[in-house]
Amino acid sequence: MKKSEKIAGNVANYVDERTGAAKWLKKNLTKVFPDHWSFMLGEVALYSFIILLFSGTFLTFWFDPSQRDVVYNGSYTPLADVKMSAAYASALHISFDVRGGLLMRQIHHWAALLFMAAMIAHLMRIFFTGAFRKPREANWLIGVGLVTLGIVEGFLGYSLPDDLLSGTGIRIAEAILQAIPVVGSYLAFFAFGGAFPGHVFIPRIYTVHVLLLPGIFLALITVHLMLVWYQKHTQYPGPGRTEKNVVGYPLMPVYMAKAGGFFFIVFGVTALLGAVASINPIWLYGPYTPGQISAGSQPDFYMGWLDGLVRMSPPLETHAFGHTISWNILIPGLIVPGILFTGMALYPFIESWMTGDKREHHLLDRPRNNPNRTALGAMSLAFMLVILINGGNDLIATHFHLTINQIMWFTRIAVFVVPPIVFVITKRLCLSLQRADREIVLHGRETGRLVMMPNGEFVEVHEELSAEKKFTLTQHEQPQALEVPTTDRSGVRNPQGIKGKLRARMSQAHVEQVPAPSQEEAKALEGGHH
């Protein structure tokens, strides 16, 4: 036995005698993870979170979360002797007087954007493949929670430097707080320790940004990953893959190397962005004061949709009995986002209710094989995209020689018109893709080779698909519409009639499918054709 082996053995023995870890590790080192690029999206999110912890900690060493007035005397001369908050001055100090400080600031911000983008892409993957179904509903809820908290955390993060752009964002957040009926002005005064902007908001959100929310993130991410571990990963359908197994590579060594390597790649790409692309150039924005503003004041993209929604809102306000309710803030700022996120969180339960499907699912759906869900997802994306476009309407206007008024009116109408159209088109598209699958299974792949038949007729040679491919294209379920009784057993109208009808109607829409070809059909064709 080599010396190193002996030392390792001693350490392992020490740990195992105290924890019994060997048994657990033995089982889990061979744990199987299926390989697919789309399964890496969640990893991108996880790794950018870790990068955020590292880079964020670095920034805290110099950042001074204080709104105390200081006069800047650092090395960025265009702001020499300007009165500003200590927070802004220290953010400038990090950028220009700490070597690598600007790089870390930019890595932190790029990682934040990547964190949000990856979470959203991951969420889309989960949605479109039906990975949220039983038994993974809880993990879906945690995921929705993480996206929501991510938006808040990101907003607080870019608010900290107290530059002109972020101060404008805080001003808008304050207006939303203030608009809440009955308690709004109290909430705003409590949050800001008095009138806006006050001297306490940045120190307060600093604690939330670096302690409270990261703590909650860590807890939620831990549970999220433990559930993935315990419930095992889902997998795409294919030969040898069933609801009862999971096919892939063992944790040790393949998955460890790939996932570990991917962490470095994600960190590397983030560092690359931080090195070559400027982000949030706070020194150009200037320090915040409520009397100043810049053209094209926008939030980061994950808030941009919200800003677009606020922009397109109609000018509604109610004044009655000496009180004011600002619908123009409440509807786009709180009510619509509330409905969107609640709907998203509840979707697994809604789908299970309308299909009556209470079984476990470990095989993913190909998006085309669930046209209704895919169309619903595409519709929601279309909605978000339309309002996101309006969030950048001023830049779009100047770059494409349009007017903000045109874009505003276009999106005001499009937000109602486009999503349903996208729904219908996506659903039709899914069904025709299913039809194409059916064709190719029954008639084979077109090879483009023409052959002359004995009777002089030219036919194209069709190549039969492999058994693996045929199985992959036909394995999906052929769901039946739910039969919801509208009357009870004795024939009396069910009091839940309307709910039942709705459920039947939704279920009907959900099961619309092109029937998958069967072996009999294939045989029948074989007999008659070739």
Next chain:
Amino acid sequence: MSNEISKFQDPGLPAHQHRKSDHDPKAEKRAEQQVAILFLLSAISTVGTVASYIFIKPGKFVFLPIMGDVDAQQLFLGLGLAFSLLFIGFGAVQWARRLMPDEEVIAERHEFRSEDADRKDFVDTVKERAGTVGLGRRSLIKRSLGLALGLVGITPLVMLRDLGPLPKKQLETTSWAAGTRLVTDPGDRPLRPEDLEVGSVAQVLPFLAQGEERTLENIGKDAVLLIRLRPEEFQLDSKRLSWTHDGIIAFSKICSHMGCAVALYEQQTKHLLCPCHQSTFDVTRAAKVIFGPAARPLPQLAITVDSEGYLVAQQGFTEPIGPSFWERSS
């Protein structure tokens, strides 16, 4: 119709295909070298990163196409860090792809649902345990505990009370009062009507006595935009017209929608635009909203001149400035 039909059979996991490096020792050697080179490149990059940190002085710029002049230290530090990380990543992944066993393995899933017997045992245990404390019987304890638990959450809420003062009238008041001079922001110079010509604007704040300090809270409520038009361009009622002076009209610069600074004044159309949400106000009609989400005009400040001929406020704002809030009465 699809009930009786038989689906295509699962042909099972396809046969494993060996890679070149699995049977060709040369290919294996090459893959090994490739991985090692990647790791070495990372090591070199790290050395480069440290060297950039130490040797590149701040304020050195290099010109790069597309990017223009960029800070050399920031760039090389970043590139060095990026490559030292990327090459480790690429090396590890390449190692896994080329040299580690790539045969797919099958693991069985276990059912999550517990055995019926276990479930029954669990329910029985819970019932039995609950029975020993007599939770069912002792409703007095149950209710009082419920009350206590319900109330205990109030403490932290109450203790948050000192986060800030009550708003009182603060949202409804500004520093403007009758006779307050309008001074430029920045600069604090008082203005005479003749200082503004038709078509000009000025960002103004209330005059500050010596020794007083202008806080951001003040600016957030007091910022005013002064605009001079030709008097005949106004379409105002007589009261609002009397709030103007010789074609000069003053509005709160704090948007009545969400509080951004509304200061994009278009001299030709006499429109004011808020850059945050694009509410557009018509200056000639007392800042009436003509586009966008704002529901109320910008509050107008009544102005006149004092004995020395400087522009002053006739009175404070007659309505709260800025975004709406519950207690706002109009």
Next chain:
Amino acid sequence: MNFGINKLSRYRRHRFATPALMLVALIAVGSTFSVASALTANKETTQSAMSTQVAEGKSIFERGCSSCHGLNAEGSKIAPSLIGVGAASVDFQVGTGRMPMADMSQQAMRKTPKYNAEETAALAAYVASLAPGPDSVNEAAISWERDGNTAQGGELFRTNCAMCHNFAGQGGALTQGKYAPTLMGVDAKYIYEAMITGPQSMPIFNDKTITPAEKLSIIKWLKAAQSEPNLGGASLGRTGPVTEGLLAWVMGLGILIGIAVWLASKAR
């Protein structure tokens, strides 16, 4: 010939008829002028230089500008009166190529000037002779480099200019397709003239609201912003988070997805 006119006359009452005719007239006048000016350049050296310049300006005006602004610069339905706008305004509008306008679109754009410096000065002298107004600014006379204060200029810029021209002077959108142009690469004197004359949508910032010294500071800050190297890497247009978000998705997540595809692929 005849049929062409018949065909055209059908469009007489078209709503673009007037502007279109104006345009034709403008081009015609402009092209004759360019020939004529060469011929008249060396004449009339006996009169005093000042009145020569005014007279020359008047003649340029009559040929190049009067179709819209009226024969005596009194203005018309489609163009404002130029009486009292001063030499500064002419110098800015003509010197930056905004006037004469290429078409009757929403806003006059900065383009290659049609008249050279001498002709512009003549036009300015003529317009200034109609009624007093702000005088044009001599590039050499505004010593922004010596007298300006960058940091103070930044503060003034953010209070008075950034709301339209963006925090870094990159320009921004106004209502109905109008826009505040970028201030990058604009000569100091034109920035100065724009402030004192308030061209098009821009309001006037006269010497009482922003003092001449403050104007120089604004210019100095703008020049500093323009020549400032990209301290954090590619500037992404200095327009804020929109381009950053786009890059995060395309370059950040896009590249990583590409790498993930490679990572999950089977090696040969």
